Amino acid sequence: MMLRLKNHSVVALLVLTSIPPLILVYLTITANDCPVELLGRSENRTLQRIHDGYMQKIRQIQHQEKQIQKLRRKLSLAEMQLQGYQNGNNISGFGDNRTNGRCANNQLHVPKCQVIDIAIVCTGINATRDVVTVIKSILFYRKNPLHFHFIADVISQKILHHLFTSWNVAEVETSFYSSEKAKPRVSWIPNIHYSGVYGLMKLTLTEILPQYLDKVIVVDIDVTFATDVAELWKILNSLQGLKMIGLVENLSDWYLGLLPNVSPWPADGRGFNTGVMLMNLKKLRELNWMDTWRTVTEKVLPQHEHTQLADQDIINAVIKQHPFLVSRLSCKWNVQLSDNRKECSGDLSSYKIIHWNSPKKYNVKHQRIGYFRNLHQMFLEYDGNLLKREISWCNTTGSQSSQNNKINLTEINTDDECYDFRIERILEHRTHLYYLDYDLDYRPEEFDVSLVVQLSMDRLQMLETISKHWEGPISLALYIADAEIQQFLRFAHGSDILMKRRNIGYHLVFRDGQYFPVNYLRNVALRQVVTPYVFLSDVDFLPMHGLYDYLKKALSMMDMQSKSKALIVPAFETQRYRTDFPESKADLLNKLDLGDLFTFRFHVWPRGHAPTDYTKWRTATTPYTVQWDFDFEPYVVVKRDIPEFDQRFVGFGWNKVSHTMELDVLGYEFVVLPNAFMIHMPHAPSFDIAKFRSSSLYRRCLKVLKYEYQRDLSRKYGIKALKYLSDD
Known part of the structure; x- marks a missing residue:
């Protein structure tokens, strides 16, 4: 069907095409409007009249040109509208294809x-x-x-x-x-x-x-x-x-x-x-x-x-x-x-x-x-x-990560009594990095060091105290549920201490699975460190005042660039919720003698820190080297590019022991710092340690995972890792 321009568009087109010939006719008729006899009487008057006449004609022409420009713009819009109507009827490729003469909106889906x-x-x-x-x-x-x-x-x-x-x-x-x-x-x-x-x-x-x-x-x-x-x-x-x-x-x-x-x-x-x-x-x-x-x-x-x-x-x-x-x-x-x-x-x-x-x-x-x-x-x-659901009617392959998880799931025996532990290893937790403001322009020094910690919401109150003790950068992974986000924001924004700090990276890892993914959290925090060195700690520990500056100085004197070293910060504990924090090593030793402080977990897990040799540390004035031993799990300062923590270990047990074991097989030298210390603050038992103590299945599965880790370590590093298989 032929399409027609609107009336105003047709008129505009006719006017536009008729203006040029009208102007030519007008110029021709008026070209000789000056009488010849006047030229003989007064040449100046004649020339002036001719000049005035032409100037008037020029002004008229300029006015006509403006009118032409306006008409051209109107014509251009009319042409665009015509093109739009054509597009709507599938004459041009400008719009989507439509069929039949029925209302297009009714056909859309x-x-x-x-x-x-x-x-x-x-x-x-x-x-x-x-x-x-x-x-x-x-x-x-x-x-x-x-x-x-x-x-x-x-x-x-x-x-x-x-x-x-x-x-x-x-x-x-x-x-x-x-x-x-x-x-x-x-x-x-x-x-x-x-x-x-x-x-x-x-x-x-x-x-x-x-x-x-x-x-x-x-x-x-x-x-x-x-x-x-x-x-x-x-x-x-x-x-x-x-x-x-x-x-x-x-x-x-x-x-x-x-x-x-x-x-x-x-x-x-x-x-x-x-x-x-x-x-x-x-x-x-x-x-x-x-x-x-x-x-x-x-x-x-x-x-x-x-x-x-x-x-x-x-x-x-x-x-x-x-x-x-x-x-x-x-x-x-x-x-x-x-x-x-x-x-x-x-x-x-x-x-x-x-x-x-x-x-x-x-x-x-x-x-x-x-x-x-x-x-x-x-x-x-x-x-x-809950929003990860698949759209069943769309036959898409999904992400590579999703496909890998499906493959890993098929490799796990559902009849295995440790199935719940094994599945935790392949879980990928939704993670939101840098949830709060952070100084992105921070430029670390050559021996700068970051505190790396992980925590759950029940330990949130420790952040303010840690921030008072540690002035340097902190990379922390917080295990949290979506429903706890507003509680976390209210706590952080309500803290003058935390809001003044722009060198704390808050990385939120969202809850999924049954157990606390402690090593997953450590790896998240470790990957976001921007300094060349890291202090691997836990949120329940308060570092001594001035430890940040002390560690930077110690790192500069320890030849860390050419040798693989793990600097040990000796760990102590108090059983009092309120205690005067020691201001120096001498003050700490005094409280140790008075029974206000103890070496960390001396009464339940002495093997974990026994190689630190606290007796020697009391009188040490220079760093000293210690040997690795089974179940050793010190808190160390190392280079940022160390192996990550093994994520098969969740909840309580062997999460740090396994990492220290791998550092030893890699030839790390364990060096105790003589004037550094950290103190563990008391808190209620975690859900996972309660499960460990009450569930024989939990302890049995942890033993299985421990054996499999030692086996995998031997396969990875060969003969030099065989010694780790000898411990029960």
């Missing part, structure tokens, strides 16, 4: 295994915390495979990549794009929004995202989904003709110019909020989106000096000039909880996405805030392990 692409700008440590809740809410409702596209800085990419790799969610892929590469495209725009230059990154998605990606859903990190994201993808697929962007109207009064001390950028009415955005990247690229928003920005920026709402200001200014680009979505797809807002009407059950875009965030006042806050809190505390 999202295939069950259709991958849905979601783009998120996430930069900075704090942002990686917030985005997890967004992701949880999306995963909770989704029924389709997902592909998350993160525009991230270096630290965010490291955190999120490790999180998704360890999370191992079925049918979820991730891609990362450098925010540093996107910076030059927007850094020239002054922006006073708290997000800084990163708040402008969404403008660059047509260039930053891969060219094969035609469509994407873009969300901010402060939204909470209350429905399946596939519903939003369906709307994105329905954008017809020139509709390239789907947005919800801005519910605040910002762009109306009614707020005091606000000079808003141009917008169509209330404008649009860009916290949730549907983008047809293919159409935007064909429109030359990058040039379009740059041109508009260069025109508007001189009037406002800067953007106040980052990308939202610029996108609204573009829509103001080109309103045909946007498809208006229902407010239920972006229920904004901002100040000075218009309410989004409807039942609570009809709301699809909640947007916490008020500076007050979760403390914003709203008549339905209780419901919204409970929804957000649910995803904050929701067990992420």
Whole structure:
């Protein structure tokens, strides 16, 4: 069927084509309007009249040229609209294929295994915390495979990549794009929004995202989904003709110019909020989106000096000039909880996405805030392990890690009485690195050393005291459940001592399995150390005051570069919950003689630290070497690149003994430091030590694992490891 231009488009075309010949006729008729006889009377007057006549004609021509330019712009828009109508009827390849003459929306559906692409700008440590809740809410409702596209800085990419790799969610892929590469495209725009230059990154998605990606859903990190994201993808697929962007109207009064001390950028009415955005990247690229928003920005920026709402200001200014680009979505797809807002009407059950875009965030006042806050809190505390479910109707292979775990599971005999222990070895725990603020610019010294510890939530109170005793970097792994996150944040943010420290790396390892994965936690903390040396300790120990500086000095004098050495920090204990911590070795020896302190575990496990030779240490003034012996488990300072702890050992028993054994087979020299010490503080027995004491199966399985470790060590290192098989 032939398509026709609208009436105003036809008129514009006729006027445009008729103007040039009319101008030529006009010039021809008026070229001789100066009488010949006047030339003979006064040459000057004649020339002046001719000059004035031509100047008038020039002005008329210039005016006509301006009119022509306006008409050309109108004609260009008419042509674009015509092209859009053609695309909507499958004449051009601009849109999706449609069949029959029925309403396109009724024909739309999202295939069950259709991958849905979601783009998120996430930069900075704090942002990686917030985005997890967004992701949880999306995963909770989704029924389709997902592909998350993160525009991230270096630290965010490291955190999120490790999180998704360890999370191992079925049918979820991730891609990362450098925010540093996107910076030059927007850094020239002054922006006073708290997000800084990163708040402008969404403008660059047509260039930053891969060219094969035609469509994407873009969300901010402060939204909470209350429905399946596939519903939003369906709307994105329905954008017809020139509709390239789907947005919800801005519910605040910002762009109306009614707020005091606000000079808003141009917008169509209330404008649009860009916290949730549907983008047809293919159409935007064909429109030359990058040039379009740059041109508009260069025109508007001189009037406002800067953007106040980052990308939202610029996108609204573009829509103001080109309103045909946007498809208006229902407010239920972006229920904004901002100040000075218009309410989004409807039942609570009809709301699809909640947007916490008020500076007050979760403390914003709203008549339905209780419901919204409970929804957000649910995803904050929701067990992420429950979101790892596979989409059974999609025949995808899953991640390599998932496949490896399945293979390992088939190798474990389910009838083995130690099955529960063996399966712990292959568990990969979801891990969120650097959960709190950390100084990423820290540059360690040549002999710098980090304290490496692991803990569970019941030992959290020890962190403040340890921080008072150890001024250097700390890398800690915290074993935690999702439901305990807010408790941890309240504790950390409520501590002036911890908040002053930016050299503590908090790495959260989420609960999974029956036993405390002590060596898994140690390895997580060990891998994130940035200093050349590590002090391998436990959270129940307080290092002596000044130990950090003492160790750095000792390391510089011990020829650690050319020789493999493990420097031993002697361990003591107190059985009093409140005690005066010794200020020196002399003070410690005095308390030892008075019975206020004891050598560590002297009454239950003397073999663990007997080789330290406490008798010699009392009078030692220089470091001395000791020999390894069975069950030796000292706390040592070593190079960062040591072998990792064996993860088959969980809970209580042999987790440090096995590691010390491997250091010995590698030829490490054990050297006791004469003026260093640490003290174990009393605490209630852990669940795992209680199980060890009460369960014969626990003790039996630990003995089996111990034998298998010794056997594996001999296979790995050959004849020099045979001596470790002789102990029962």
